[in-house]
Amino acid sequence: MSQTSNMTDYDKTYEEFKWEVPEYFNFAGEMIDKWAQDPEKLAMWWVDDDGTEIKKTFLDLSKASKKLANLLTSRGVKKGDVVMVILPRNIEWWETFTACIRMGALLAPGTTQLTGKDLEYRANTSEAVCIITNNEIAAKFDEVADKCTTVKNKIVITEPRDGWLFYTDEVDKASDEFETAKTRSDDNCLVYFTSGTVGLPKMALHTHSYGFAHQVTGRFWLDLKPEDMHWNISDTGWAKAAWSSYFGPWNCGAAQFIHYTDRFDPKKTLNLLSKYPVTVMCGAPTIYRMLVLEDLSQYKFPTLRHCVGAGEPLNPEIIDVWKKATGCTIRDGYGQTETVILAGSFPCLEPRFGSMGKRTPGFDLQVIDEDGNVLPPNTEGDIAVRVKPNRPVGLFKEYWKEPDRTASVYRGDWYLTGDRAYVDEDGYFWFVGRSDDVILTSGYRIGPFEVESALLEHPAVAESAVVSSPDETRGEVVKAFIILTPGYTGSDELLKEIQDHVKKVTAPYKYPRKIEFCETLPKTISGKIRRVELRNNEWSKK
Template identity: 70%
Template sequence: MSQTHNMVDYDKTYAEFKWEVPEYYNFARDVLDKWAEDPEKLAIWWVDDNDHEVKKTFAELCQRSRQLCNVLAGQGVKQGDVVVVIMPRLIEWWEINIACLRMGAVISPGTTQLTPKDLKYRFDSAEAVCIITDTDSAPKVDEVRSDCPTVKSFILVGDKREGWTNYEDAVSSASDQFETVNTHSNDNAILYFTSGTTGYPKMTVHTHTSYPIGHMVTGKYWLDLGPDDLHWNLSDTGWAKAAWSSLFGPWSCGAALFVHHTYRFDVQKTLTNLEKYPVTTMCGPPTAYRMFVLEDLSKYSFKSLRHVVAAGEPLNPEIIETWEEHTGLKIRDGYGQTESVCMVGSFPCLEVRAGSMGKPSPGFVVEVIGDDGNIVPRGKEGDIAVKVKPVRPVGLFKEYWKNPDKTASSYRDDWYITGDRAIKDEDGYLWFVGRADDVILASGYRIGPFEVESALIEHPAVAESAVVSSPDEVRGEVVKAFIILAPGYNASDDLVKELQDYVKKVTAPYKYPRKIEFVDSLPKTISGKIRRIELREREWVAFKK
């Protein structure tokens, strides 16, 4: 299956690109209602683990969103108020997003794995007035609701529960007449809680124009979508990647979403769905692809699939090679943050350089800079930075809400500092090195964990690995690898030695892991990124005792 790519000449597109940002903009009115003018145009193709299917058109979702606007308004939710949404991949999640955008309420999504304590922190910090959740999470809310004075509205998707408004009853009986709020370009639209390396999560705010319009770059150029595509994003609804790939990116291009509602990632079920349904494009975390290539991919045929991307952390070259060998498709990397849209990508017209995240997105000047704020020479490591003066790119967050110091500390001269480190090569490709705080310093060497993880995963015994610094009396710190073994391999001292020798061969010998621990699982964020900080802290806490 082929289509003319949206970007055929990177240099030309990048040079000619111009942002167009109106003073007033509302994604529900200006994009979704336009697609809804065709009553048949598909927006969502939803399936669950039992192969139960539901299809929703843009027209249906837009009508339901107007009904929900009236329900929320009736419960006292006003423009600018924060609505917390904790929901698995249920169709209501999309209705709620559209409704909040339409009425100018600020949506704050969260993962279903949040604890009652997490929820209280979010309600209080954001001064949330409304919580919309499902049957599984409602009891957690009830545990803390008496201590959360700002929350006045409790809406439940699913069962009936005392003290909660039933979503379906309320929405289906509400009027579908609602005039979309004419939101200003600088009005707050989305509030994410993003975990840093220290302290509680920060509140990252995006506006009504910057984020939805910025994601046109994500959808059009990186995801390479058009109105005839069916796009599948494997990510959970609780984090920013859902906005990238399950909302603004695809829908700004008129693509339909394929949604698999499941509570656990099942590799074989995912591959079966990819074969069974006419999915044309897919976005997944690197962890998913690592699991895919452990399966016998020759058993599957993905007839409709034409384009796949990964984001969250760099992908190892051998994963890209194995996937391409069986599917004929290259996995294209993309880079951005909760604070941004897709800022760097391996766009369809670019050569894939395995391990590189590609080149800056149209509309973004992304460089590698030093502590002095100057661009470092090509091939030298530094901070990934985005030029914000004289022109701030569309798609970058407005601020860390209620935290002006943290907001201010994210800038150095004319640059926004991402907190990630990279190298830019002679051809302008960016190569991720690691978080500024993940780099391991051993015997005077700087070692990026990703390099060691990349080496390890080439060994057939390794399904997944995470590399962190571990305390050492002599060297200060050394490289330690936590390894999940591939099926058919067992932990042993001999295997430890074999893996160490292997890394010495594959990469610079000083990078080899002096310590190896075999584990059954690795701590991860909801987006599938390995939480190296958690592993690192375990190592150092034990040492300090």
Template identity: 65%
Template sequence: MAEDSQSGPTYEEVHRDFKWDVGEYFNFARDVIDHWAETPEKLALWWVDDAGREVKKTFREISENSKRFASAMQAMGIQRGEIMMVILPRYAEWWEIFIGALRLGAVIAPGTTQLTAKDIQFRVQASQAAAFITDEENAPKLEEVLADCPSLRVKVIVAARREGWVNYDEALAVASSEFEAANTRSDENALMYFTSGTVGYPKMTVHTHASYPYGHLVTGKYWLDLGPNDVHWNLSDTGWAKAAWSSIFGPWNMGAAIFVHHSSRFDPKKTLELLQQYPITTLCGAPTNYRMLVLEDLKQYKFPALRHCVGAGEPLNPEVIKVWREATGLVIRDGYGQTETVLVLGNFPYFEPRFGSMGKPTPGFDVQVVDREGNIAAADEEGDVAIRVKPVRPVGLFKEYFGDPERTASTYRGDWYLTGDRAYRDRDGYFWFVGRSDDVILTSGYRIGPFEVESAILEHPAVAESAVVSSPDDLRGEVVKAFVILAPGYEASEELKKELQEYVKHVTAPYKYPRKIEFVSALPKTVSGKIRRVELRRREWEGYKRPASSSQ
């Protein structure tokens, strides 16, 4: 294991010398993957599963298979600019499909395998997706709602054969590998991620070929600290924007190989065994992953290749960082960004981190804490985390919420894009997370809107009214808590709590279910009748010390 080092240029020097350098046209498949593919044996992907099977793919193989996939989709009628929904576990094919879609100029809309049929129906209808790619386990979900998804023309299944679906391997076997990448403009749509908001169903966050595929150059170079000789492991599921950050664009921009562990669940013991067994040099995980890892007996393991660790998704407890450093000699460097951005704040290798801090602004970004008028707040004064977008808009920021100009406009205040998070900046320039400025819940790396959970709970006949907020949790940072008013004829019980939890898991994606339920007789409301979630949230968090409020 290598010690973290602050040798090399200073923070000020890196920022002063940095310049965005994306041209009018950019296609990640052509300009990045095909570039690394010029070295025939250069490793791109190292895949393992729980049964001990391994698959290694070079950049040349990824390039060729992505060309075949683009050829096959084009032959099936999918055109540049059309939306392809991809819901797959950590199959190696996911990476080929991702690159192939970019090569074609199609727009990728990834989703987690935890989505229900109802979730899929909403996403297909809202995006007007033309193609759907998934596996045997998730195909029935689409079939359940297919009659209500008239925009879909193509269905592709991976690692299986199913009536009415095109088999992935068979389609590639007869497709050409001579596909010429679409000459996509840098500002052309490339990705669409669904992200939860305070009200309503998930927003469709649109990224261009510049904002994510090119923009994550700074994520890979400065925060992940990657180079062509690294093997990088990101623990995130393929359905989340974090996979785009750290499982594809960040590492491959830098020519690093991506390590993938295909498993149905996170197993801390297995994770430590893999870190010991394989030459993994850099690790990225959600704080929940690290909290689970430090509960194991770390003295039993040695990680000879590991040199750099990062965490993102929510604040990471300083205590966890200290335990990990004592065991490994490495500091977990916290970073901050959103589905709407690349990494915009981080504890970078070229300066000393402060445990629990969000870090300092990423090169290429002017990030500040601003007040209600858009003025930069004084040191140690709480305000909104904001990114300067005028007079020059930085690369790495989303284009829009698809089909929702009002919601898009609401994220701006004067010269600033507002992230929706509250923080303060200390006198040394480090940012410290305070909380969300809205009611969105961040748990185990997931972003959950209260409306979605409340809507699911209200479908149960026992529930008359419900309010959902975040509640503190030592392992997950925060969890979903539901306050429930029961309908006449129902009585509160532990059995009913469990029934409601299972019901929510069935109605919507399981990760959204309330881990805590409290039965109440009334909910705090405004004079106009709106539930005051802010008051419920304040009650939950009163007296609890958030991890990120501590310093080194």
């Protein structure tokens, strides 16, 4: 399917691009309602594994979000209040996002893999006043609800639950007339919990201009237009969903294809791509790695024209196999929970496999040294965004309530992404690795501290260090080096027991897929574990 790209001349677009952010901006009022002026315009095509199909127009979404905004307002939720939304790919996730933005409430999304302990931490740290979730998560929240004193409203979807408002009944009763809040572009809009190497997850706070800034994600990287149908295969709890399941496509008026399922099935995914008019697809590298293991010659891709991957560099072999089968080159993109797209292999660029592409229009992205100097080509350094004299739009406001943490990611005129790379002579960025120890596996960010804390709660674990370890399917996985408590002996049974323990204590995706029992751990003079040494050993075996 050929069509002209939104960006045809990279250098010209980069040179001429200027941010023009209005003083007041509300994505629900400005974008959702704009597309809703055409009552037939499709916003989403939702399917599940049982063959149920639901189509929603932008007008449907606009009305549903106004009803929910009225319900929340009637329950005392005000502009600036935090609403936790923990839902899988239910239509209510998109309605809640739109309603909260519309009324100026602050969204705090999270993955459905969170434990009760995680929910308690998030509710109390953000001082959330409301939670909207499903029955499964509601059961976990009920176990800790008495410790979450700020949460005054609990709303459950799909089926009623004692002590909770039932979403369908309450929203149906509400009016679909609601005056969208007059939100300033710099008013708080969205907060994402993101893992670091030290301490518990921090809160990356975004303003309403974040939704506006994702026009570069939608237009330039996803290359979307109003006639497109976009499928982002991503968990709703992660910032990638804000990028590619909400702001990116709907800035452009593209419809979204949404597959509701509780597991990723490569065969099912390929069948859906063959059956439905999906034109643009976005997935983590893990997704593509699993898809190319199937016999792609058995499938047709009649409408697919553009594919992107993000989260980690994708192996050239995978890109090659996918291109032969679909005609589409998987184009990489680089950004963070704290940002919109910072660099990408934009459709008008000649792709260089393994490269993150070139910097996004509107961002002065560079590789710098310890003193904040821009490094010459092919020299490894820190990836950084210039924030002075002009701060780019789409960069997070701060780590909420943690000024010291916020200050730690700036160096002079630069915001440090925490990643390392080099730039070649032609301006292509090449990712080297994280300058901290955060593990990226299957598109998830996992801080070693969280896993180590969970491990220490097991009586057999005296001390542990958690690092990334190479894995063919996932790119990298969590590996734990464990010193056992006296009286315990390493065995396959104990290994499995420890893994199961971590799954229960923290979110299941964080458990160590590899465990090595050891006598000692490398440490600095001050007693800090040298994770870097362990990690380097792991990767040198590759």
